[in-house]
Amino acid sequence: MDKLIYLDNGATSFPKPQEVYEFMDRFYRNFGVNPGRSGYDLCLEAGAVVEETRKMLTRFFNGTDPNRLCFAYNSTDALNLIIFGLLQKGDHAVTTTLEHNSVLRPLYHLWKYQGVEVDHVPFDRRGFVDPDDFPKRFKPNTRLVVVNHASNVIGTVQPIKEIGRYCRERGIPLAIDASQSAGKIPIDIEKMAVDLVAFTGHKSLLGPTGIGGLYVREGIEIRHTRAGGTGVRSAQRMHLDEYPYRLEYGTPNTIGIAGLQAGFKWIEKQGLESIQEHEMRLTAKLRDGLKDLDGVVLYVQEDLTDHISILLFNVDGLEASDTATMLDVDHSIACRSGLHCAPLVHEQLGTDKIHGAVRFGIGPFNTEDQIETAIHAVREIAEFQKRKKDRTR
Ligand SMILES: Cc1ncc(COP(=O)(O)O)c(C=O)c1O
Incomplete structure (x- = not known):
């Protein structure tokens, strides 16, 4: 070994930083209860770690509202929430040939079962997409652009800011798959004109597997594609509309969130x-x-x-x-x-x-x-x- x-x-x-293993162990032994469901001290302390992690990642992405940082299992889960929650029959999406199956397959499913049209922008011989290729593909029914920020195959970082500018001009939401980039390079949703960031905890953010999430910029409302318990307003018949509950379902992966927090803190320290x-x-x-x-x-x-x-x-x-x-x-x-x-x-x-x-x-x-x-x-x-x-x- x-x-x-x-x-x-x-x-x-x-491996992960030593601090990740230690914090996960300490957290789960001392605060391994269901957060946000009750008012006793342990529950509040577990909840505080969740909320603190939301705040840290919101700051990292230069978001404005920590409630719009929603936890999911990984970026595949986050990308599914984005893609199935923003596209429907009659819509068109633009993506790239650099995408991972976590983008390609949800889009193929929507194409096959709902007739959603999808265009794939190719990369050049250096491994970059040309931002000018995006507006050429926009149509009146284009409802989403989704781009892999950093390729997991060839490592190139895409010109998101330039693509974002075109998307903003046309009012089309831009989602980035930050699976590889989050934790390696800065991601500023304001400077980059990005509306949605999908991230995974176990790669460059140095956390454990099974935790990831998305940041949703204000003004973007993702439709519910799931429903379930939120721990609050239990009498309400429909799943809650407000973030983060809107996109969080059931008991969160608290030990994963704790590990993600420790990984993120290690990155900040270095x-x-x-x-x-x-x-x-x-x-x-x-x-x-x-x-x-x-x-x-x-x-x-x-x-x-x-x-x-x-x-x-x-x-x-x-x-x-x-x-x-x-x-x-x-x-x-x-x-x-x-x-x-x-x-x-x-x-x-x-x-x-x-x-x-x-x-x-x-x-x-x-x-x-x-x-x-x-x-x-x-x-x-x-x-x-x-x-x-x-x-x-
Ligand atoms: C670019 C990219 N997108 C999405 C994913 C999916 O990540 P996860 O399996 O954590 O959902 C990966 C993982 O390899 C990736 O590299």
Whole structure:
């Protein structure tokens, strides 16, 4: 375990800061009751952790009202609430080919079962969408634009501010999928003209799995797609309209929220910029080490401006899954191969024909030594593959 080099931080961050484990343990042992349901002290204290976390994340996104920060299971859950709650029969949506299935599939479902039209804006050869492509696709019935802020496959950070400006001009809500970006780069919904942010707790925010949520800007009202207990106004027949109850259903994941708070506090203590600087220094080192290796194909990563710490590559002639297995078995390096739940990115890159690619995702606890080991491991695999190819010639 000590030897394991974990480069799968795009899937989930691991390990978490020590403070996350400690706070979750302490919180659940001392305050593991149902918050907001009763008036006794423990209940109020558990509720206070929930509300404090709402406030922290609202500040982080530069929102104005903590009640509009609603907790959900993860970003998939948040994106489902947004997409099914804002679109209906007769509507049109614009999205991109960079999206994760947590956006693509809800949209496909709406297309299939309700005839919602969907346009996908492609990315260019550097991995960015062109903001000018968005207004060209707007129609009178466009009701939502949804964009992956930072690609989980190629790591590029999209020009949200410019897209947001076009959306504001037309009064179309803009939702961003901040699954990868929240906790890595600043997200200011005012500056970026964003209306909805979907985030997940277990990736860059360094919390546990099973917690995420969304921030909903004032003026955007998401229709209820679920209903249930809220712990308040129990006599009311219909699910509550006011936020956060509007989008929260049943007992919240309090231990998850506590862990998310501890992860977020750790990020604040280290400083977002210093974490990003560390991760991008390692990413540049990895990119430099891989880019000139014979038989290694790096995708889209020439320039690391507007980028997070994700690198995609393949070893020529090897299935991505075989490369990942060799990295795991021979070098104790954990990474992710395949389509990364974002099939359209691979279709555009052409890597869908070869069952995807290998992704390295660097996190705050990775070190220079680990990156050197990873470069060395990929070199060995590429050389092995070349020797094999030469022998069969
Ligand atoms: C860009 C992006 N969107 C959405 C998701 C879904 O996140 P979760 O599984 O936490 O809902 C992921 C996770 O891989 C992702 O990278």
